[in-house]
Amino acid sequence: MTIAAEVISVGTELLLGDILNSNAQYLAQELAALGISHHYQTTVGDNPDRLQGVIQHAASRANLLIFTGGLGPTPDDLTTETIAAAFNTGLIEHPHIVEDITQKFAKRGRAMAANNLKQALQPIGADILPNRVGTAPGMIWQPNPDLLILTFPGVPSEMKTMWRETAVPLLQSKGWSTDTIVSRTLYFWGIAESSLAEKVAPYFDSPNPTVAPYANKGGVKLRISAKAKTEADAIALITPIEQQLRAIGGPDCYGTTPTLAEVVGKLLLSKKQTLSVAESCTGGGLGQLLTETPGSSTYFWGGIIAYDNSVKVRLLGVDSVVLEREGAVSEAVALQMASGVRDRLGTDWGISITGIAGPGGGTDAKPVGLVYIGIAGPEGAIAFSTQYGDRGRFWVRQGSANTALDQLRRKLQYGESTSG
Numbered sequence: 001m002t003i004a005a006e007v008i009s010v011g012t013e014l015l016l017g018d019i020l021n022s023n024a025q026y027l028a029q030e031l032a033a034l035g036i037s038h039h040y041q042t043t044v045g046d047n048p049d050r051l052q053g054v055i056q057h058a059a060s061r062a063n064l065l066i067f068t069g070g071l072g073p074t075p076d077d078l079t080t081e082t083i084a085a086a087f088n089t090g091l092i093e094h095p096h097i098v099e100d101i102t103q104k105f106a107k108r109g110r111a112m113a114a115n116n117l118k119q120a121l122q123p124i125g126a127d128i129l130p131n132r133v134g135t136a137p138g139m140i141w142q143p144n145p146d147l148l149i150l151t152f153p154g155v156p157s158e159m160k161t162m163w164r165e166t167a168v169p170l171l172q173s174k175g176w177s178t179d180t181i182v183s184r185t186l187y188f189w190g191i192a193e194s195s196l197a198e199k200v201a202p203y204f205d206s207p208n209p210t211v212a213p214y215a216n217k218g219g220v221k222l223r224i225s226a227k228a229k230t231e232a233d234a235i236a237l238i239t240p241i242e243q244q245l246r247a248i249g250g251p252d253c254y255g256t257t258p259t260l261a262e263v264v265g266k267l268l269l270s271k272k273q274t275l276s277v278a279e280s281c282t283g284g285g286l287g288q289l290l291t292e293t294p295g296s297s298t299y300f301w302g303g304i305i306a307y308d309n310s311v312k313v314r315l316l317g318v319d320s321v322v323l324e325r326e327g328a329v330s331e332a333v334a335l336q337m338a339s340g341v342r343d344r345l346g347t348d349w350g351i352s353i354t355g356i357a358g359p360g361g362g363t364d365a366k367p368v369g370l371v372y373i374g375i376a377g378p379e380g381a382i383a384f385s386t387q388y389g390d391r392g393r394f395w396v397r398q399g400s401a402n403t404a405l406d407q408l409r410r411k412l413q414y415g416e417s418t419s420g
Ligand code: ATP
Pocket: 009, 010, 011, 014, 019, 020, 021, 022, 023, 024, 068, 069, 070, 071, 072, 073, 074, 077, 136, 152, 153, 154, 155, 156
């Protein structure tokens, strides 16, 4: 049997243009990657008659119908009941879904409305497509031997999780998927997207695996994707390219872990070393990045938000004469803040950040976006400046926190600073 899929997006807000149909885009890319033919995409509003018409039409020209949207508890969520009606099938309540939904509400401490139980109803004969991340499950249903129906909630994150965890293995086990796609992402910090793109330009012409650059929160990432018959074959295509790209990236490449804080955490753990931070312009942002990683308490001991100069002097031991002479945003103060927090908290490493986040407060000598970062460690302390320009307060703060982490990463990995 040749498989032809049709994606059916349900929701009046799609027709009104309130939201972009990103679910259809995602599913289209996934189907292409799996080698499943996909001939039609249909978008229809929350209207039972028109939806029923779409279902009948789709069933006449496709044998894999993939629905997103309209599984929720509200009266305009009518995908499930309309599908059942289109095949003259009744609905049946699944007691374990009732239990699952009840438990999810209890865990979140929220009261459950009676209409939430509507989500436990599925066509007679349909299997449940579990929803681990939300409340509305989907269905896996073959109303007749030549037709498979899958339904997903509209919420993109839920749809994607359910697609990856259940639908893809199902389609593969049925032998409907002829190909598999595997992606690996390499992350870079301290190199501009354009410079990296120039260095790895020849790889962009590679058809399989493909290599594509993306901006990544102030850093850059390269995604390597291979298509092959098996996962092992795809990985075999990726591995040599990954090694070559890592070599080209050198110290700017920090591997396949997306966040620098996690990479630094792993390095500190492996060396059994500890870290503390002294933050001025990031106001705790560095501590936040570090503590997003579970288990960070092992290596991250704490920090001092030294916003006012008096705090820099009293809690970090910054010399008030130096502070007066050089200004709070200076190499000398960054050095003293880093050494100060390291000494006072008794950690192996201390990081400091002091800068002008803007939009106000800049001068000709010290413009907005100027940030000094200090790193104190077992072999002494260094401080250096970076310049974010007037890209905005958010970027100055986010960028400097990550640059500070990146400098510590380089020291931990290579033993010396590679910054200028
Ligand atoms: P819920 O249980 O949240 O009501 P649902 O299955 O009923 O989920 P909808 O009510 O249709 O889904 O949509 C929920 C939200 O998901 C929408 O507000 C919208 O933000 C998003 N969404 C729905 N359909 C799409 C789509 N095709 N592409 C992208 N986002 C979508």
